[in-house]
Amino acid sequence: MSKRFTDTYLLSLMAQASAAISAEFHDWLASEGVSVADWRILASLYPDIGLTIGELCASCLTKQPTMTRMVDRLVAQELAIRSADRTDRRRVEVRLTPYGQGRAERLINEAKAHEARLLAGYKPEDAAALKALLRIIKDRAAMPSVSAS
Amino acid sequence: MSKRFTDTYLLSLMAQASAAISAEFHDWLASEGVSVADWRILASLYPDIGLTIGELCASCLTKQPTMTRMVDRLVAQELAIRSADRTDRRRVEVRLTPYGQGRAERLINEAKAHEARLLAGYKPEDAAALKALLRIIKDRAAMPSVSAS
DNA sequence: AATCATATAATGCAATTTCATATTTATGAG
DNA sequence: CTCATAAATATGAAATTGCATTATATGATT
Numbered sequence: 001m002s003k004r005f006t007d008t009y010l011l012s013l014m015a016q017a018s019a020a021i022s023a024e025f026h027d028w029l030a031s032e033g034v035s036v037a038d039w040r041i042l043a044s045l046y047p048d049i050g051l052t053i054g055e056l057c058a059s060c061l062t063k064q065p066t067m068t069r070m071v072d073r074l075v076a077q078e079l080a081i082r083s084a085d086r087t088d089r090r091r092v093e094v095r096l097t098p099y100g101q102g103r104a105e106r107l108i109n110e111a112k113a114h115e116a117r118l119l120a121g122y123k124p125e126d127a128a129a130l131k132a133l134l135r136i137i138k139d140r141a142a143m144p145s146v147s148a149s
Numbered sequence: 150m151s152k153r154f155t156d157t158y159l160l161s162l163m164a165q166a167s168a169a170i171s172a173e174f175h176d177w178l179a180s181e182g183v184s185v186a187d188w189r190i191l192a193s194l195y196p197d198i199g200l201t202i203g204e205l206c207a208s209c210l211t212k213q214p215t216m217t218r219m220v221d222r223l224v225a226q227e228l229a230i231r232s233a234d235r236t237d238r239r240r241v242e243v244r245l246t247p248y249g250q251g252r253a254e255r256l257i258n259e260a261k262a263h264e265a266r267l268l269a270g271y272k273p274e275d276a277a278a279l280k281a282l283l284r285i286i287k288d289r290a291a292m293p294s295v296s297a298s
Numbered sequence: 299a300a301t302c303a304t305a306t307a308a309t310g311c312a313a314t315t316t317c318a319t320a321t322t323t324a325t326g327a328g
Numbered sequence: 329c330t331c332a333t334a335a336a337t338a339t340g341a342a343a344t345t346g347c348a349t350t351a352t353a354t355g356a357t358t
Contacts, residue, residue, distance in 0.1 A: 005257055006192050006208060010264050010276075011174060013283035014167040019210045020287045022160045037344090043155050053307060059155060061168045066345050068308055090306040090353045108154055115159050127159075130282075134162035138169045186314085202337060215315050217338055239323045239336040 025114050034107065037062065037070050038079075042096070042104040043111070045080065050093040052085070079103060174263045183256065186211065186219055187228075191245070191253040192260070194229065199242040201234070228252060 006012040029039050040060040044051060051059065057067045071094055074080040079100035085091035096104060119127045155161040178188050189209040193200060200208070206216045220243055223229040228249035234240035245253060268276045 004193070004198065005195060005260075006189075007284075008280065009192070009260060010267065010280060010283075011167075011171045011260070012189075012192070013280055013287060014163075014170055015210060016208075017283040017286040018160075018163040018167040021163055025160060035344095040155075040161075043158070043161070044153075046154060049153065054305090059165075061164060063346055064307070065309080065347080069344080072308095088306085088354070092307065111154075111158060111160070118159065131157065131159060131162055133279075134159075134166040135156075137166040138162065184314095203335095212316060213337070214317080214339080218314080221338095237324070237336085241337065 021118070025111060028110065028114070029107070032107075037066075038074065039107060041070060041074060041094075042079070042100065043108060045094065045096045045100070046104040046108055047101060048096065050083075050095045052091045052093060054091075056094060074100070170267070174260060177259065177263070178256070181256075186215075187223065188256060190219060190223060190243075191228070191249065192257060194243065194245045194249070195253040195257055196250060197245065199232075199244045201240045201242060203240075205243060223249070 026036055029036060037060065041056060044056060044059040053064060053067050053071065056071070057064050060067065060070075062070070071080060071082065071092075074094075075082060078097055080094055080096055083093050083095065085093050175185055178185060186209065190205060193205060193208040202213060202216050202220065205220070206213050209216065209219075211219070220229065220231065220241075223243075224231060227246055229243055229245055232242050232244065234242050
């Protein structure tokens with residue numbers, strides 16, 4: 001029985017697993033009129049974190065010109081503000097406005113509730129182990145040792 | 150020490166881990182002039198699998214109108230062909246041309262070599278366990294039990 | 299200090315993606 | 329058999345994305 005390549009290829013499996021586990025919440029976001037892109041920025045800046053365009057790119061998985069424009073849109077909606085970094089004026093620091101914080105908080109609460117439902121029925125240490133594994137992959141972009149039960 | 154939300158949120162960690170582990174290969178694809186979107190279709194159809202537009206959407210993680218147009222482009226490049234399904238003429242079956250197969254084969258060989266490098270140093274059973282875990286997440290869109298070492 | 303190399307973000311523009319909807323074919327109820 | 333509904337794909341129009349480049353700031357070297 002020959003499996004298809006994409007059913008055994010690590011990168012495909014990661015991307016598909018990520019999409020599958022996110023689909024439900026992303027649908028909920030859409031029903032609220034919030035794009036995944038905007039959600040990622042709001043979540044990255046909550047509660048009151050200042051990040052540069054470059055840092056937001058890494059956190060939200062988009063290219064720099066895209067991020068500049070996404071921030072433009074958030075600023076236009078008064079959800080975020082830009083301010084110049086004093087020590088390095090090439091950098092732009094992005095922060096949430098109070099209005100943006102409120103918006104982000106609602107979404108984050110829903111995200112936490114959704115995650116709790118996803119993880120319900122699994123032992124806390126199993127969930128923690130999976131997160132630790134994902135953090136290792138994300139930080140090293142390489143493979144750790146695992147065992148699944 | 151309070152971690153940021155996106156450093157502990159399962160969906161963020163999955164997406165970031167997926168992006169991180171794929172980055173190197175995606176860069177290589179770009180250097181070859183191949184988009185990730187095209188790569189996913191070619192890999193899904195290789196070696197000679199006929200898939201409908203809808204099946205390709207699921208496999209390649211894009212919306213249906215996008216897939217219709219991506220297939221348009223592959224067909225224009227003579228990498229793939231469309232043919233109507235005889236039993237259900239609403240459906241369109243997409244297949245690689247021989248030329249497309251050759252192109253796909255080269256990319257898949259590189260993908261396999263890259264995956265082997267990623268997994269080098271890890272026990273085969275660990276890699277298999279991770280893949281099994283990802284398959285479960287992707288198929289159930291829910292969480293299995295895990296332990297990491 | 300002047301110059302060159304590098305880092306960071308913004309912008310013009312072309313390509314891609316997607317939403318909303320249309321089109322075509324299939325299926326089921328009466 | 330006909331009509332209503334659903335399913336699969338295509339298409340028009342608008343929004344988003346990203347490449348290539350530019351603008352500006354910093355740092356290093358002489």
